[in-house]
Amino acid sequence: xxxxxxxxxxxxxxxxxxxxxxxxxxxxxxxxxxxxxxxxxxxxxxxxxxxxxxxxxxxxxxxxxxxxxxxxxxxxxxxxxxxxxxxxxxxxxxxxxxxxxxxxxxxxxxxxxxxxxxxxxxxxxxxxxxxxxxxxxxxxxxx
Numbered sequence: 844x845x846x847x848x849x850x851x852x853x854x855x856x857x858x859x860x861x862x863x864x865x866x867x868x869x870x871x872x873x874x875x876x877x878x879x880x881x882x883x884x885x886x887x888x889x890x891x892x893x894x895x896x897x898x899x900x901x902x903x904x905x906x907x908x909x910x911x912x913x914x915x916x917x918x919x920x921x922x923x924x925x926x927x928x929x930x931x932x933x934x935x936x937x938x939x940x941x942x943x944x945x946x947x948x949x950x951x952x953x954x955x956x957x958x959x960x961x962x963x964x965x966x967x968x969x970x971x972x973x974x975x976x977x978x979x980x981x982x983x984x985x986x
Contacts, residue, residue, distance in 0.1 A: 887928055890924065891971040901914070
């Protein structure tokens with residue numbers, strides 16, 4: 844029976860070799876394609892962390908106690924590297940409504956949604972296109 848708490852004899856112990864990251868990846872993944880995928884993911888994560896750090900440093904002011912001079916850099920390139928790397932992971936930045944040029948819900952889509960909702964549950968959707976509006980209870984009793 845195997846006892847994990849039993850002491851090993853000195854003759855049984857072999858000096859462990861220190862392995863670098865590439866050797867660890869090679870051991871953990873059998874196929875060459877899996878090794879390349881793992882390595883590319885690590886590289887992309889490294890680039891993502893680096894570009895995120897540079898972007899953060901571009902927008903914050905460091906305390907004078909650190910004695911690091913203020914860097915004047917244009918974060919446009921770093922932001923494009925950051926968003927490009929995020930896109931490789933399947934994350935895309937949202938666009939502003941003014942940039943989308945009508946990619947929202949059209950009137951026909953809204954009608955279809957309202958019709959589908961009315962089939963599911965007996966409810967009524969009221970769309971108010973003019974603001975402001977006040978809804979107040981009436982003082983008169985129901986007749």
